[in-house]
Amino acid sequence: MKKTFIHKHLFLFSNLAIIFFIVSGFICVVYRDTKTYQNLAKKDLKNIVSLADLNIEKFIETTMSKPVTVSKTMANDAFLKSWMLSEDNYKIGDSYFTRLYDYLKAYQQKYGYSTVFCISAKTGRYYYQGGLNKTVSPYDPHDIWYYNFIKSGHEYDLEVDTSQADGDSITIFVNFRIEKADGTLLGIIGVGLQVDFLENLIRFYEKDYDLSVYIINSSGVKTSFTGKTNNFINQNDLEKLVGMSDTVVLRKSEDAHIQWFTAGNELKCLITRYNATLCWYLIVEKDTATISNAFQERIRRNILFMLFSLTACIAVTTIIFIFYNQRIIEHENRDEITGLPNRKLFSRVCPSFIRKHKEYPQTLFMFDIDKFKDINDTYGHIFGNAILTMVGESLCKIIPDYGITARWGGDEFIGILALDTEEARELLNRLMAELKSRKDDSRYHVTISVGLVKINHKRTIEQISRLADASLYYSKKNGRNQITVCNFD
Numbered sequence: 001m002k003k004t005f006i007h008k009h010l011f012l013f014s015n016l017a018i019i020f021f022i023v024s025g026f027i028c029v030v031y032r033d034t035k036t037y038q039n040l041a042k043k044d045l046k047n048i049v050s051l052a053d054l055n056i057e058k059f060i061e062t063t064m065s066k067p068v069t070v071s072k073t074m075a076n077d078a079f080l081k082s083w084m085l086s087e088d089n090y091k092i093g094d095s096y097f098t099r100l101y102d103y104l105k106a107y108q109q110k111y112g113y114s115t116v117f118c119i120s121a122k123t124g125r126y127y128y129q130g131g132l133n134k135t136v137s138p139y140d141p142h143d144i145w146y147y148n149f150i151k152s153g154h155e156y157d158l159e160v161d162t163s164q165a166d167g168d169s170i171t172i173f174v175n176f177r178i179e180k181a182d183g184t185l186l187g188i189i190g191v192g193l194q195v196d197f198l199e200n201l202i203r204f205y206e207k208d209y210d211l212s213v214y215i216i217n218s219s220g221v222k223t224s225f226t227g228k229t230n231n232f233i234n235q236n237d238l239e240k241l242v243g244m245s246d247t248v249v250l251r252k253s254e255d256a257h258i259q260w261f262t263a264g265n266e267l268k269c270l271i272t273r274y275n276a277t278l279c280w281y282l283i284v285e286k287d288t289a290t291i292s293n294a295f296q297e298r299i300r301r302n303i304l305f306m307l308f309s310l311t312a313c314i315a316v317t318t319i320i321f322i323f324y325n326q327r328i329i330e331h332e333n334r335d336e337i338t339g340l341p342n343r344k345l346f347s348r349v350c351p352s353f354i355r356k357h358k359e360y361p362q363t364l365f366m367f368d369i370d371k372f373k374d375i376n377d378t379y380g381h382i383f384g385n386a387i388l389t390m391v392g393e394s395l396c397k398i399i400p401d402y403g404i405t406a407r408w409g410g411d412e413f414i415g416i417l418a419l420d421t422e423e424a425r426e427l428l429n430r431l432m433a434e435l436k437s438r439k440d441d442s443r444y445h446v447t448i449s450v451g452l453v454k455i456n457h458k459r460t461i462e463q464i465s466r467l468a469d470a471s472l473y474y475s476k477k478n479g480r481n482q483i484t485v486c487n488f489d
Contacts, residue, residue, distance in 0.1 A: 053256055053271045053284045056205050056213060063198060064278055067174045067191045068156065070111060074189045075156075075176035079103065080118070084178060084186040087120055092132060105129035106382045107191070114171060115163055115192040118178070119146060121185045133164065146188065149175055158278055160217060160232050163192050170195045170229060199231045211286040214238065216250070217279065242270060242285050250274070250281050263287075335407040337385050338392025346406035346414060350461055353404050353416055362403075362455040363417045363424035366468040367448045370480045372411035375444060387446060394434045402427060414465070421454050421485050428452070428483055449475035453486040 074080055083100055090096040100118070108116040108129040117128040119136055126133040136143040142164055149157050156176045163171040175190040202213050215232050228234060233241065238248050243263035251257050252274045259270045266287040273282045333345035341349070354362060369375070369391060376384040388411065395413065399405045405415030417424045428450050435446040451471030453464050471484040478484070 057282050071174045071176040071190050075178045100127055101131055113191045114194045118189040119187050121187045195229050202231055211284055214283040216281040337388050338407050340392050341406040343408055357418040360418045361420035363419055363421050364453045364455055364464050364468050366414045366472050367450040369411040370447045370449055398431050421452050424452055425483055447481040449480045450483040
C-alpha cells in the first residue's frame with residue numbers, strides 16, 4: 001500500500017516537472033524567435049501540419065487496425081470455417097444457427113461494434129449478431145458491394161456503406177474473405193463501425209489543430225452508398241472542398257506530399273499521405289492566416305497572462321494525472337469479467353467491514369458454479385465468461401444492500417453479510433432462484449454450491465474462509481445446488 005502511494009505521487013511529480021521544463025523552454029523559444037517569425041511562418045506552419053498529419057494518421061490507423069485484426073481472426077477461425085462447410089446440412093431455426101449468432105454477438109459485444117456479420121458463399125445468406133438478415137442478390141443495389149468485393153480478389157477491404165442490419169446507418173465496414181486451405185471461397189466475415197464514431201474522434205483533432213481532415217477510400221469496392229460524410233469524401237469533391245484550382249496530387253506513397261496554394265486571399269497548406277494498411281488517402285488542410293494572427297497576438301499579450309494560462313494548464317494536467325491514477329488503482333482491484341472487487345480488494349476491505357458492523361451478526365459465504373469446467377469444455381470460454389458475468393450481475397442485484405462480495409478466483413465467489421446464518425441462507429436461496437430463472441441462454445441453467453460460516457471474531461478471516469470452503473466442498477460432495485452451514489462456533 002505504501003509503495004503504491006509513493007509510486008503514484010512520484011509519477012505525478014515527475015510529469016509535472018517535465019511539463020514545467022517543456023513550458024519554460026517553450027517560453028524561451030517564443031521570445032527568441034519573435035523577431036524572425038515572419039520569415040519562418042511558412043516553415044513553422046509546415047512543421048505543425050506535418051506533426052498533426054502524423055498524429056492523426058497514427059490515431060486513425062490505430063483505431064482501424066483493431067477491427068481489421070478482429071475480422072482477420074474471425075476469417076481464420078476453425079469454428080467459423082467448419083460451420084460454413086456444414087451450413088446446408090441444417091434448416092434455419094436449428095440450434096446449429098444459434099451457435100453462429102452467439103459467436104457473432106460475442107465479438108460484437110466484446111468490441112462494441114455496431115454490427116458483426118458473415119455471408120455464406122454457398123447459400124448467399126447474410127447473418128449478423130441478431131440472426132438471419134437476408135439472402136444477398138445480384139439484383140439488390142444494397143448487395144453490390146458483396147459481388148464487387150468477391151470479384152476484386154482482395155483479401156480484405158474497407159468500405160463506407162449503409163448498414164441494413166443497423167437501420168441504414170452510414171457505416172465503415174471491414175470485410176474479410178473466409179477461405180479453405182485450397183483457396184476456395186467459403187464466405188465473407190466482417191465488422192461495422194458507425195462513421196459517426198470515427199468522425200467524432202477526428203473532430204477533436206480538427207479542433208485542437210484548427211485544420212480540416214478528409215479521407216478518400218482509394219481501393220474500396222463500389223457500394224450502394226454514393227454520398228459523402230463530414231470526413232469521408234470522393235476524390236472528385238476534394239478540390240471543391242478545399243477551394244483549390246489545381247489538381248490535388250494523390251500519390252500511393254506513405255511519405256507525405258505537401259502542396260501550397262492560395263484560396264481567396266489566404267495561403268493554405270495541404271498534406272496528403274497514403275496509408276497502405278487501410279488503402280486510404282489522408283488529407284490535412286490548414287491556412288496560414290489564423291496561426292499567423294493568433295501567434296502575433298499572443299506575443300503582444302502581457303507575459304503575466306501567459307503565465308496564468310500555463311498555470312491553469314498545469315493544474316488541469318495535474319487533475320487529469322490524479323484522475324487516471326485513481327482509475328488505474330481501481331482497475332487493479334476490479335475483476336475484469338464480472339466487474340466485482342477482486343480477491344486483493346476484498347481482503348483489504350473485509351476487516352473494515354467487519355469492524356463497522358461488529359454490533360450485528362455476520363456471515364461469510366463462499367460458492368462456486370456447479371460443473372463450470374464442463375461449461376467451458378462444452379460451450380467454450382466465451383460462453384463461460386458470459387456465465388461468470390451473469391453471476392456477477394445477479395450478485396450485484398441481491399447482495400449490496402446486505403454486505404460485500406467479490407470474485408475469489410476461477411468460478412469461486414466470496415462475500416460477507418451483516419446477517420445471521422439463517423438470514424444469509426434465505427438471501428443465498430434468493431440468489432440461487434435468481435440464477436435458475438435467468439434466461440440469458442437456454443443451453444444451460446446455472447446452479448451453485450454454497451458454504452456459510454458464522455463469523456467468530458476469535459478466528460481470522462483466513463480460518464473462517466477455510467471453514468466456508470470446507471462447507472462449500474460438502475455441498476458439492478452431497479449433490480451440488482445446495483447450501484451447507486458450518487456448525488462450528
